[in-house]
Amino acid sequence: MHKTIGTRLLSPWQTFLGAVxxxxxxxxxxxxxQFRVDISGVGTAQLPIAITRFRDExxxxxxxxxxxxxxxxxxxxxxxxxxxxxxxxxxxxxxxxWKARSxxxxxxxxxSRLADGRYDVRFKLWDVVKGSVLDGQSSAVDAADLRxxxxxxxxxxxxxxxxxxxxxxxRIAYVTxxxxxxxxxxxxxxxxxxxxxxxxxxxxxxxxxAWSADGRELAYVSFESQKAVVYVQDILSGKRxxxxxxxxxxxxxxxSPDGQTLAVTLSRDGGSQIYLMGRGxxxxxxxxxxxxxxxxxxxxxxxxxxxxxxxxxxAPQIYRIPVxxxxxERVTFNGSYNISPAISPDGRLLAYVSRQxxxxxxxxxxxxxxxxxxxxxxxxxESPSFAPNSRVIIYATRAQGRDxxxxxxxxxxxxxxxxxRASDMREPVWGPYGR
Numbered sequence: 001m002h003k004t005i006g007t008r009l010l011s012p013w014q015t016f017l018g019a020v021x022x023x024x025x026x027x028x029x030x031x032x033x034q035f036r037v038d039i040s041g042v043g044t045a046q047l048p049i050a051i052t053r054f055r056d057e058x059x060x061x062x063x064x065x066x067x068x069x070x071x072x073x074x075x076x077x078x079x080x081x082x083x084x085x086x087x088x089x090x091x092x093x094x095x096x097x098w099k100a101r102s103x104x105x106x107x108x109x110x111x112s113r114l115a116d117g118r119y120d121v122r123f124k125l126w127d128v129v130k131g132s133v134l135d136g137q138s139s140a141v142d143a144a145d146l147r148x149x150x151x152x153x154x155x156x157x158x159x160x161x162x163x164x165x166x167x168x169x170x171r172i173a174y175v176t177x178x179x180x181x182x183x184x185x186x187x188x189x190x191x192x193x194x195x196x197x198x199x200x201x202x203x204x205x206x207x208x209x210a211w212s213a214d215g216r217e218l219a220y221v222s223f224e225s226q227k228a229v230v231y232v233q234d235i236l237s238g239k240r241x242x243x244x245x246x247x248x249x250x251x252x253x254x255x256s257p258d259g260q261t262l263a264v265t266l267s268r269d270g271g272s273q274i275y276l277m278g279r280g281x282x283x284x285x286x287x288x289x290x291x292x293x294x295x296x297x298x299x300x301x302x303x304x305x306x307x308x309x310x311x312x313x314x315a316p317q318i319y320r321i322p323v324x325x326x327x328x329e330r331v332t333f334n335g336s337y338n339i340s341p342a343i344s345p346d347g348r349l350l351a352y353v354s355r356q357x358x359x360x361x362x363x364x365x366x367x368x369x370x371x372x373x374x375x376x377x378x379x380x381x382e383s384p385s386f387a388p389n390s391r392v393i394i395y396a397t398r399a400q401g402r403d404x405x406x407x408x409x410x411x412x413x414x415x416x417x418x419x420x421r422a423s424d425m426r427e428p429v430w431g432p433y434g435r
Contacts, residue, residue: 059111
């Protein structure tokens with residue numbers, strides 16, 4: 001990840017210093033892979049669940065039951081139980097048989113084509129221990145949305161069994177490079193190629209994607225005009241607009257929780273500083289004033305505070321400042337080099353990358369107590385981003401000689417690697433609920 005260019009090693013902090021460094025760091029190819037993850041660190045508290053093949057799912061392009069099982073297993077909270085036999089949502093399960101298979105919950109369903117060309121997707125969730133129905137729903141979806149329907153079923157199952165909202169129908173965005181083409185991609189949160197869609201292709205680097213709060217737009221930095229320019233793009237239509245194209249560098253966009261404000265890093269007045277602007281690029285206001293590099297702004301969930309990275313103390317550390325202005329307050333003190341802040345949606349945790357010797361490792365900090373911990377065993381971590389339920393972090397790292405995306409729980413106990421193939425992936429960012 002921190003690649004050697006000639007005889008020089010470039011660190012994440014150096015990526016803030018200009019387009020040349022950024023372009024050199026993004027040497028990646030497009031991602032195409034079947035869904036499979038490696039899970040480590042799982043404890044004994046997994047809930048055993050059986051998910052049978054949906055009736056007639058072999059007649060459609062998506063194996064709904066396989067997607068649901070993969071979603072749930074990837075969370076680390078569920079253990080899939082073999083589910084032979086033919087069941088659907090109309091069945092009366094033999095609960096004693098499923099208890100003998102050690103299943104605590106059971107999911108079955110069906111998919112059938114409707115007269116208008118859509119598909120009727122139905123499922124039922126049973127509590128095997130109590131022998132009762134927990135949930136059951138049906139939905140009519142287009143063929144292109146069958147995969148999303150499976151993710152939504154997994155969300156419902158997750159919430160009914162844990163009391164916590166599922167994240168399987170959410171999306172991620174990330175950047176790849178193939179040959180001389182850079183690609184911004186939007187995919188299902190499992191990053192399976194089947195859900196992968198191209199938002200932008202460019203012969204020049206694309207970096208720093210950031211989701212709007214409603215999930216309808218992505219802000220990002222493109223170098224297609226031979227300089228760093230911040231764009232905002234509508235995901236559905238593909239229409240986009242340049243919102244920061246000032247003299248010098250325009251970088252590191254971040255959305256406010258209400259979607260009306262962008263925080264960006266601009267060098268238009270000399271030096272890299274944090275500015276606020278309207279979502280259309282209007283009402284630009286400078287927030288920080290220092291002779292240092294101030295960059296990587298992120299909003300707190302309540303929209304009142306900006307966290308950012310600055311080397312004003314001599315080395316990169318994470319600071320925070322009220323959106324209304326004022327004196328920045330230093331947040332990180334453990335370690336001499338801390339970058340890439342991400343705040344959990346519940347406001348409890350800060351995720352960031354800390355350099356330890358020659359290693360760059362993902363850390364979390366409890367913002368109330370200030371307690372920190374390293375949560376990965378990799379040594380080249382970058383770009384952490386929280387899932388909307390605050391329970392999972394996606395990040396980029398290097399593993400087994402490849403640049404990959406991984407997920408981890410904030411305590412580091414459950415990790416999953418999204419599948420590498422003939423390509424490398426970088427700059428992940430997790431989208432919000434509401435798809």
